[in-house]
Amino acid sequence: MGLDTDPAKIPAGISILDFNKAIIDTTRDVCVAYKPNIAFYECLGKEGWDILEKTVDYIGTEHLTIADAKRGDIGNTSGYYAKTFFDTYNFDSITVAPYMGSDSVKPFLQTDGKWAIILALTSNPGADDFELQQAGDERLFEKVLRTSSTWGTDENTMYVVGATRPEMLADVRKIVPNHFLLVPGVGAQGGSLADVAKYGMNKDCGLLVNASRSILYASNGKDFAEAAYKEAKKMQGEMAVLLVG
Amino acid sequence: MGLDTDPAKIPAGISILDFNKAIIDTTRDVCVAYKPNIAFYECLGKEGWDILEKTVDYIGTEHLTIADAKRGDIGNTSGYYAKTFFDTYNFDSITVAPYMGSDSVKPFLQTDGKWAIILALTSNPGADDFELQQAGDERLFEKVLRTSSTWGTDENTMYVVGATRPEMLADVRKIVPNHFLLVPGVGAQGGSLADVAKYGMNKDCGLLVNASRSILYASNGKDFAEAAYKEAKKMQGEMAVLLVG
Numbered sequence: 160m161g162l163d164t165d166p167a168k169i170p171a172g173i174s175i176l177d178f179n180k181a182i183i184d185t186t187r188d189v190c191v192a193y194k195p196n197i198a199f200y201e202c203l204g205k206e207g208w209d210i211l212e213k214t215v216d217y218i219g220t221e222h223l224t225i226a227d228a229k230r231g232d233i234g235n236t237s238g239y240y241a242k243t244f245f246d247t248y249n250f251d252s253i254t255v256a257p258y259m260g261s262d263s264v265k266p267f268l269q270t271d272g273k274w275a276i277i278l279a280l281t282s283n284p285g286a287d288d289f290e291l292q293q294a295g296d297e298r299l300f301e302k303v304l305r306t307s308s309t310w311g312t313d314e315n316t317m318y319v320v321g322a323t324r325p326e327m328l329a330d331v332r333k334i335v336p337n338h339f340l341l342v343p344g345v346g347a348q349g350g351s352l353a354d355v356a357k358y359g360m361n362k363d364c365g366l367l368v369n370a371s372r373s374i375l376y377a378s379n380g381k382d383f384a385e386a387a388y389k390e391a392k393k394m395q396g397e398m399a400v401l402l403v404g
Numbered sequence: 405m406g407l408d409t410d411p412a413k414i415p416a417g418i419s420i421l422d423f424n425k426a427i428i429d430t431t432r433d434v435c436v437a438y439k440p441n442i443a444f445y446e447c448l449g450k451e452g453w454d455i456l457e458k459t460v461d462y463i464g465t466e467h468l469t470i471a472d473a474k475r476g477d478i479g480n481t482s483g484y485y486a487k488t489f490f491d492t493y494n495f496d497s498i499t500v501a502p503y504m505g506s507d508s509v510k511p512f513l514q515t516d517g518k519w520a521i522i523l524a525l526t527s528n529p530g531a532d533d534f535e536l537q538q539a540g541d542e543r544l545f546e547k548v549l550r551t552s553s554t555w556g557t558d559e560n561t562m563y564v565v566g567a568t569r570p571e572m573l574a575d576v577r578k579i580v581p582n583h584f585l586l587v588p589g590v591g592a593q594g595g596s597l598a599d600v601a602k603y604g605m606n607k608d609c610g611l612l613v614n615a616s617r618s619i620l621y622a623s624n625g626k627d628f629a630e631a632a633y634k635e636a637k638k639m640q641g642e643m644a645v646l647l648v649g
Contacts, residue, residue, distance in 0.1 A: 163481070198477055198484035204457075204492045205450045212449075229477055231501060232443055233528035236408070239443035247449050256476060258503040258523060260530020278503060283478035285505020288551055294539045306533055 160186050160391065161227070161343070161371025162195040162214065166203075168376050170383055175203075178383070179214045182375060185388035189395040192223035192367055194341075215248055223367075225341070226250040229278065234262035241267045252276055254319060254341070257303045261310055268311040275316055279304050279331065282321025282344030300327075304334040313337045320359065322350025322368070328359035339365055345394075346373030352394065356401035364402060370394060405431050405636065406472070406588070406616025407440040407459065411448075413621050415628055420448075423628070424459045427620060430633035434640040437468035437612055439586075460493055468612075470586070471495040474523065479507035486511045490518045497521055499564060499586070502548045506555055513556040520561055524549050524576065527566025527589030545572075549579040558582045565604065567595025567613070573604035584610055590639075591618030597639065601646035609647060615639060 162179055169178045183193065195214060200207035218224055230240040230253060244253040252274035255267050267275035280290050280300040290300045297305070304318060313335070320331050322344035331340065340359055344350040345368055352368065359366050374394070378386035407424055414423045428438065440459060445452035463469055475485040475498065489498040497519035500512050512520035525535050525545040535545045542550070549563060558580070565576050567589035576585065585604055589595035590613055597613065604611050619639070623631035 196477070196481055198475075198481045198488070202484045202488040202492055205453050208450050208453060227477075229501070229504075230443075230474070232441070232472075232474055233526065234530075236441055236443045239447045243443070243447040247447055256474070256501045256503050258501050258534060259474075259526050259528055260533030260535065262528050262530040264530075281478065281504050283504060283507050285479075285507040285509075288505030289503060289539075289544070289548065290505065292539055292547065294534075294537055294544065299534070299539065299544070302537065303534065 160190040160193050160374065161369050162193055162375070163199050163227075163371040164195075164375065165199060168372075168379065170379055170381060176210045176213055179210070180217055181384040182387050183214075183217055185384045186374070186391045187222070189388070189391045190222070192225055192369075193218050194225035194227050194369055194371075196371070197226055197228040212248060215250065223252065224250045225276065225367075226253040229254050229256050231256035231259050231263045233259065234266060237263050238266040238269075241270065241273075245270050245273045252317070254278065257307055261307075264307060265310055268315045273315070275311065276341050277303065277307050277316060277318055279318040280320045280324065280327055282323045282348050282350065286321065286324070301330065301334060304331060308335050308338065313339070317341055317367070319343065321348075322352075322355045323348055325351060325354035325358050328355065332359065332361065336361055337363075337365070339367060341367045341369060343369040343371075346370035352397050353401060356398070360401070368394075368398065405435040405438050405619065406614050407438055407620070408444050408472075408616045409440075409620065410444060413617075413624065415624055415626060421455045421458055424455070425462055426629040427632050428459075428462055430629045431619070431636045432467070434633070434636045435467070437470055437614075438463050439470035439472050439614055439616075441616070442471055442473040457493060460495065468497065469495045470521065470612075471498040474499050474501050476501035476504050476508040478504065479511060482508050482511040483514075486515065486518075490515050497562070499523065502552055506552075509552060510555055513560045518560070520556065521586050522548065522552050522561060522563050524563040525565050525569065525572055527568045527593050527595065531566065531569070546575065546579060549576060553580050553583065558584070562586055562612070564588065566593075567597075567600045568593055570596060570599035570603050573600065577604065577606065581606055582608075582610070584612060586612045586614060588614040588616075591615035597642050598646060601643070605646070613639075613643065 200211040226244040317339040445456040471489040562584040622635040
């Protein structure tokens, strides 16, 4: 469940924190993870970080928490980003940009029970520019998967693979059969859940499918939380059917 | 001048903000830009953002301010990161990760007088993993330069090219002869200023050479600001000689 809470899109008269709490209350039983995109909080300044902190607290420990922060820097500095999200804000996992290579990613793999979720093939149009381009005898996202999967294990590393190019999930699974995949792009971005399951599922499921806008903004009236629940429940139902296969 | 202020490395008894102010006071006349690496502030939580905001205010308008944040996300979300650093914190420029392609970078090119500084060839060892790998008929950092230089102009885009592989600056200049380059890796990371100038300078100089640790921590005693000044002044002197050629 993506918590990309946009002040311009939520109903009038409710605070961002109260909106998040209402969404969490109604979706708690129909999702396994919450993923706030940090950009939406960071742009509000200190108040935004305060809302983020209270949101993570409110989620509690029953769900996986994902800081969708797409951080990455040279080694010693990436260590500070790991500290930020794992310690300061107590997230279970963080999305990480791979461009700068091993020493920029490994600091996120040093904490027991915490996860790095490395960008492989993202859901946006710009994935065509580099990720899908040839890199030696494979495409860049395949090189990223192949190389970075040697830096950690399938117990501290996951990958971002967008739902907007679902058939590519089969190519991803050739390289990382056992890793969990975080799959954004279902919902507002148009990816199909059935195709994601068809090409991306492994024997343990191995998928964390994210939707944000289609659930958060299912209604912009007073019934927003109920509408979000219905949308999330519908998606959970579809996933349950696909899981049973 | 990198402001990567590490609480573990500054003299005892001085706050991070006071340390930054002292460094700014003594280096103001011998540098053209200040570059706080955001990781060092973000990991302190709200207090860190407060220090960052006050540091940027203290720098004022005579110097270029660079948010070394290495952000990047899908289009609408990158827009929020641009808002964060250009509006909320009033930076002149921000470093941007290119992996996700055009729609992740272009939101940083939409504000008059503000700059995106795109990672091309970074100074860290991990640059070998992807940046220096073959991507079609060139290396990935060259593809990034070639492709992304069409998204903006040399008046809203700069590139990060590390000093630790100075001869590569000649390859960079073949693709982007006129863009400004932000060159980290001189100082503690071992890059040579003379080599950077030899391979990277263009007719307008075109270089923003960064040093952080070698200046900030020139002394860890009470004379830290004076020692920082001497180190920065020495570097400025070397650059002045190289500029005259």
